[in-house]
Amino acid sequence: MIIEIDGYLQSVMLTGRKCTKKQLKEKYLKAKKHSVDGKSFPELFCRMHHFDRVPYDSEIEVDFVIDTDTDRIYQPSY
Structure with missing residues (x-):
């Protein structure tokens, strides 16, 4: 899966193992902490x-x- 981290200072793309939105939110909050x-x-x-x-x-x-x-996580529409 590919995710984009969009922030004020930078936009970054990451690739990793596929996960659900809920799992991604948990990973995000853990790393943010x-x-x-x-x-x-x-x-x-x-x-x-x-x-x-x-x-x-x-x-x-x-x-x-x-x-x-x-702190929003969403699926973009293409």
């Missing part, structure tokens, strides 16, 4: 949940978007 700042969040999320960072490409259709400014 241990994150010092928004800029280091993607790397922490990757380490904690075995995801890998991939080069950002706005043309890639992602499974979920995590908006770190609003």
